[in-house]
Amino acid sequence: MDYHRHLDDELDSLRDKVLLLGGETEVALERAMHALVERDSQVAQEVLENDDKVDRLEVEVDRQCIEIIALRQPAARDLRFVISVAKMAPVLERIADHACNIARAAIDLNNEPELTAVADLRKMSEHALSMLRAALDAFTSADAIAARDVIRSDEKINDLYNYIFHTLIEMMVTEPQTATRNARLIFVAKHLERIGDYVTDICELTVYMAEAAFIKHDKE
């Protein structure tokens, strides 16, 4: 039984590591948006500096997955768990990259006059963050039902993106002097919209892990 306890320990350690990566990603997004909304460039700078830690965690998760596959040959639910984690880690890292891009936009915009559309972006980012948290919770408890709920809620992010996109374009027309800054905000909105898509990917992996069902390209 020692051998299996060992495998369970390794799988637990892998779960802890990917959740740590998820936690760092969550914090990066939260702080990047805080930097933009509260015009705090110092916080934006910290998000950029912390990205190395996220990258390191991604590599560690990768390495652990490869080791478990090579040395333990996991099967069935163990295999689905390891494969899901291996595919989830780069998705989380990319979400953190989007957070860094938002932090860079914040640093640029914080030197310019404030824009009203930032409030809408805050609403969008709150939804993206709550999706990310719910996705990580669903993964932790292998809850495919909760993961499917999160996938459905991506529609709201897409709606918010469309609304913000059109609002910002309108502002760029009516107030041409804000065009450059509003263009940056469109990019921020796009980053948040992409984060919604990545969170959806995470949830699809959770459904695979829990049910062995491939729902990635299902059209509901």
Next chain:
Amino acid sequence: MISVNNLNFFYGKSQALFDISIGIKERVVTAFIGPSGCGKSTFLRTLNRMNDVIPGTRVEGKVLIDGMDVYSSGTDVVDLRRRVGMVFQKSNPFPKSIFDNVAYGLKINRMTSSKSELQGRVEDALQKAAIWQEVKDRLHESALGLSGGQQQRLCIARALAIEPSVVLMDEPASALDPMATTKIEELIHELKKQYTIVIVTHNMQQAARVSDTTAFFLMGKLIEVNPTEKMFTNPDSKTTEDYITGRFG
């Protein structure tokens, strides 16, 4: 096609197999897995009545192989075992030459009419068992001088010579090193184009590598049969999953 219905098997008063029903498809590899004593080898041996030689055994239920009722009173057991060949865990060549090991079954079954035909059939069987190149220049040397892996492939050639439609393999690679095991596994992959193969193995990775269908046995019962890729990624039964992931017991 092998069709087994409601098979029960007894060693004296002790029941070893309980109500086994399974269909085994032609020209695929079916692996039986399960812990020691689960009945997988006993079940394999019911398919060509190899258990008949054990005193006090009894079978209930039906086994049909290509329509032939294996346990019917009129069944010719010698003919059955010609059609359903067997390879054992420990290679068991006869203390004869390599040639004679393969020729033996052909001779006693009077399957050839001339010396040249016999030679042709022996070569063909050795080719099919992927050992011809290694033995063609020493066909008349003792089979006991071959390595363990070569002896096992010779035994496979011996089984193939008499043209079975089904080959049963009871842990054919468990006594072999990784290189010899790979050769046997490659051979199984080739043989399934022509034969129905049923293999019992303790090595789950081997079952995953070589088989198309996997059946899991536990305490004399057939717990689950499924395509191998499903069995190893998403088995239907929790018991199967516990066994496959090593969390059994």
